[in-house]
Amino acid sequence: MTLYSPGAAAATETRIDHVVLTRFNLPTPGPESLVRAQDGWLRNRAALFERYTVPAMLAQTVCDFTWLVYLDPASPPWLLDRMRPLVDEGVFTPVFRETADWHDVVADARTVTGATGGLFVTTNLDNDDAVARDFIARIQAASRRHVGSAIYLSTGLIVEGGRLYRRADPENAFCSVSESWHEPRTAWRDWHNRLHTHFPVVSIGGPPAWLQVVHGQNVSNRVRGTLDDPLDHRRAFPNLLDDASSPSRSARAADRLVRRPLREVRDVLRIAAKTVLLRLAGKDGLDRTKSLIRRLRLGGRPQAGATSR
Numbered sequence: 001m002t003l004y005s006p007g008a009a010a011a012t013e014t015r016i017d018h019v020v021l022t023r024f025n026l027p028t029p030g031p032e033s034l035v036r037a038q039d040g041w042l043r044n045r046a047a048l049f050e051r052y053t054v055p056a057m058l059a060q061t062v063c064d065f066t067w068l069v070y071l072d073p074a075s076p077p078w079l080l081d082r083m084r085p086l087v088d089e090g091v092f093t094p095v096f097r098e099t100a101d102w103h104d105v106v107a108d109a110r111t112v113t114g115a116t117g118g119l120f121v122t123t124n125l126d127n128d129d130a131v132a133r134d135f136i137a138r139i140q141a142a143s144r145r146h147v148g149s150a151i152y153l154s155t156g157l158i159v160e161g162g163r164l165y166r167r168a169d170p171e172n173a174f175c176s177v178s179e180s181w182h183e184p185r186t187a188w189r190d191w192h193n194r195l196h197t198h199f200p201v202v203s204i205g206g207p208p209a210w211l212q213v214v215h216g217q218n219v220s221n222r223v224r225g226t227l228d229d230p231l232d233h234r235r236a237f238p239n240l241l242d243d244a245s246s247p248s249r250s251a252r253a254a255d256r257l258v259r260r261p262l263r264e265v266r267d268v269l270r271i272a273a274k275t276v277l278l279r280l281a282g283k284d285g286l287d288r289t290k291s292l293i294r295r296l297r298l299g300g301r302p303q304a305g306a307t308s309r
Contacts, residue, residue, distance in 0.1 A: 013144070014117075014118040014119050014144055015116075015117045015118050015119070016064070016117050016118070016119045016120075016121050016140055016143060016144070017066075017109065017113040017114075017115060017116070017117035017119065017120050017121070017181075018064065018065040018066065018121040018122075018123070018136065018139070018140060018143075019065065019066045019067075019068055019105075019109045019112070019113065019120075019121070019122050019123070020057070020065055020066070020067045020068065020122075020123045020124075020125050020136075021068055021070070021105060021122055021123065021124055021125065021186075021187065021188060022053070022067065022068070022069045022070065022092075022124075022125050022126065022127050023070050023100070023126070023127065024045070024049070024069050024070055024071050024072075024127045025042060025045070025071055025072045025075060025079075026070050026071070026072060026097065026098075026099065026100055027072055027098055027099070042076070042079060045127060045128060046079060046082055046083075048127070048128040048213060049127045049128065052128065052129065052130040052211065052213055052240055053125065053126075053127055053128065053129060053130055054086060054091060055130070055238075055239060055240065056130035056131050056132075056133070056135075056211070056237070056240060057091065057092075057125075057131075058091065059133045059238055060131075060133060060134075060135065060136045060137070061133055061134050061136070061137050062134075062136045062137040062140060063136075064136075064140075065136055066093065066109075066112050066113055067091070067092035067093065067125075068092065068093050068095050068105075068108060068109070068112065069083075069092045069093070069094050069095065069127070070095050070096075070097055070100050071094050071095065071096050071097075072096070072098070073096040073097070073098060075096075093112055095108055100188075101188065102185055102186045102188040102189045105122065105186045105188050106184050106185075106186060109122070109186075110181075115181045117181075118180075119143055119144065119147060119178060119179070119180065120178075120179055120180060120181050120184050121139065121140065121143045121176055121177065121178050121179075122176065122177050122184075122186040122187040122188070123136075123139055123174070123175070123176040123187060124173060124174065124175050124176075124187045124188065124192060125174065126173060128213050129173070129174070129210065129211060129212050129213060130210070130211040130213070130237065130240050131174065131209060131210050131211065132207070132208060132209050132210065132211075132236040132237055133236055133237070133238065134209075134236070135153065135174075135209050135210065138153055138204070138206070138209060139151060139153070139176050142176075142178070142202065142204055143176065143178035144178075146178055146200075146202045147178050147179065147180070148178065148179055148199065148200065149177070149178055149199055149200045149201065149202045150175060150176070150177050150187070150195035150196065150198070150199040150200070150201045150202070151175070151176040151177070151178060151201075151202050151204070152169075152170060152171055152172055152174070152175055152176070152201070152202070152203045152204065153172075153174065153204050153206065153209035153210065154168050154169060154170045154172065154203045154204060154205055155167070155168050155205060155206060155207065155208050155209060156169065156172060156174070156208050156209055156210035156211065156212065157208045157210070157211045157212070157228070157233060157237070157241075158211075158212045158213075158214060158224060158225060159211060159212070159213055159214065159230075159241065159243070159244050160213075160214035161214075162243060162244055162245050163227060163244060163245070163247065164227070164228050164229070164230045164233070164241060164244040165224065165225040165226060165227055165228060166208060166225050166226050166228040167224045167225030167226070168205075168225070169224075170201075170203040171192060171193045171195070171196065171201065171203070172192065172210065173192045173212075174192075174209065174210040175187050175192040175195055177189070177195070177199060185198060185199075207233075207236060208233055208236065208237075211237055211240060211241075226255070226256070227247050227251065227252055227255035227256070227259075228247075229246045229247065230244040230245070230246065231246055
């Protein structure tokens with residue numbers, strides 16, 4: 001992995017076909033299928049999408065991108081009705097597929113962009129998260145400098161229960177890939193933390209570029225990082241941090257001395273266990289283990305269910 005300063009000079013301007021990719025409710029195997037079976041999953045996800053993801057994309061300082069939102073063809077009518085105004089306004093383009101891999105993304109992106117740009121950039125954005133208002137601008141500037149690479153803006157924020165945390169994650173879920181239209185592979189080529197097996201990786205520091213929302217239906221997100229003051233970031237994340245409060249000095253001290261060390265120990269143990277399991281059983285084995293753990297947490301409820309629709 002290569003670390004770069006965000007102050008490096010940009011290369012010659014090149015027109016970019018930039019496509020942002022969001023899985024909304026694609027039918028997926030593994031641990032996420034258990035989450036989808038919970039009551040109200042889809043309604044809660046729609047609320048988070050409207051509260052965080054959509055406003056963040058509408059606030060971008062650079063608007064030259066296409067946003068593809070992948071939806072289950074069997075999505076309920078109420079969801080399609082709820083999304084129709086955003087589609088009619090051109091906020092995003094819905095794509096209905098039962099499954100979608102990186103080959104599908106390439107085909108869909110060619111259709112919607114015309115594939116006329118000198119660069120093809122894809123960015124993953126989860127449907128319950130958000131990005132800073134200059135996120136697209138920063139990704140496009142980096143994409144011109146680092147063609148053929150997986151690109152990450154490493155610093156971000158996590159909000160949970162009215163508290164905000166600042167975290168550095170060099171291979172986070174807000175991943176992008178910059179490439180040509182000749183045999184592209186996209187940011188969905190692999191898990192976000194395994195793109196290094198397919199591309200050179202560029203991780204760029206700077207101010208927080210993304211916001212993860214930790215809530216009761218997360219599959220893998222959890223509180224990490226250092227307790228921070230939302231007042232320092234509200235300009236970069238307009239109206240997205242209104243529910244977070246400034247921590248007291250005692251709260252900061254308790255987090256620094258007790259809670260953060262405990263979180264770090266937890267994460268070290270989880271990463272070590274995940275690494276061993278991945279080496280022994282591969283990606284499928286890791287998914288099966290996650291599914292089992294999730295099923296036990298949910299009290300053994302079955303994967304299938306229409307309660308979220």
